[in-house]
Amino acid sequence: MPPMPTPRTHGPTPLRPFALWALFVLTVIAGVAIIAFPTLYIMPFKTQDTRLLGWALMARTAAPTVTLLAAVVAAILAVLTILRTRRWWLRAGALLLLAPVVLGAWFARQNHFEWMFAPQTTIAHVDAAKATFVEPDDLVMAVARQGAAIAYPIRQLAYHHIANDTLAGHPIVATY
């Protein structure tokens, strides 16, 4: 009678090292791709296709959740990898692989368009007579309603692009 195999004492179904690494790499790729695709696709002076743009916006909407999940899973896999090996370069590799997905989870929570064009911190107005910062020949975008009138100097809006404002009690958004 052959001897009984010794029962394993640790972990019920331990992952093989290859499977562990494959899962780790795939998690990182997914976490990075969901933020890299919309970021690289939605860029100024580039052409966007309607369908691809829809996907990019879908990816951007899902990115905060997906990248967070990917970062958590990747972190667990990194810890497992580090615990299972004694080779320092494999441990360093696990940390290096974890870095981009953590960065992605952070970036998914940023609005990098507002890094380029900071929103105006406070929307305030001055009387037309006191607006010495506008030249007579400068163009303004003007709205009027129920006796109220607001002018948005184009040179200011060309930077901020957006002003969330109120005209005669009605919420409006001025865009350029």
Place this chain on the structure above:
Amino acid sequence: MDGTRLTFRLAGINNQNFIMRDDQTGTWWQQVSGMAIHGPLKGRRLQLVPHDQVTFATWKDEQPKGQVLKLDEQIAKEDEYASADWEDRMSTRPTPGIGTPLTGGLEPRTLMIGITLDGKSGGTSKAWPHNSVVASGVWLDELGGVPLLLVTSTDGRSVRAFDRRADGDTLSFVRAGTDAHSGVLLDLETLSEWDFQGKATKGELAGQKLARVELLLDYWFDWVKYNPKTEVVKPWQPKRKPTKPPIPKPVAP
């Protein structure tokens, strides 16, 4: 929108027309159309507030008690605001590839005056080169059965559009004198004088007011993308003289 006050942030770009996102619902909106293109409010549209794009001097004359958006001190200090020649610099930037070939023989970055009117059979659109209209001072036209007047202000830069019907009559306008911008705006039917607000100030029609027509200043590539069926007025080009006069065929006696 539906009783909720939305606040918008710059959040992307679609073929050089920006995309904004609201903080409240996370919906993505196209700037030029005010249309929700993705997210919970997809398909909804923001109501357009009538607006005017004129020089500060012209606006201040008409709205001496108006309010002006203040500078953001931090941005002003960092000198990030667009320079006065901003439009000129933008005109040299590349344009996105457009699926349909650009018709009209216009450069993609030609600044156009675009008008869309809602008609019985859907909207009709037309676009005029801004430069041509400004050079003319007064431009009479028609769109979807509505006679239009495009008029340049005495500042030589601001343009407004009006429905040129008063009391049921269609009027024809000219600027009297030799200058396209400073001459008095007259209608040829009654010789009444009109101002840049579309009001008759002197003459038989004094007190009458023309109805304003909304216009949008937009680059040709962007206008034609959102108004693919638009009519277009091409800038006037002198006709080239034929290099050789055609030789008349000898006629048999």
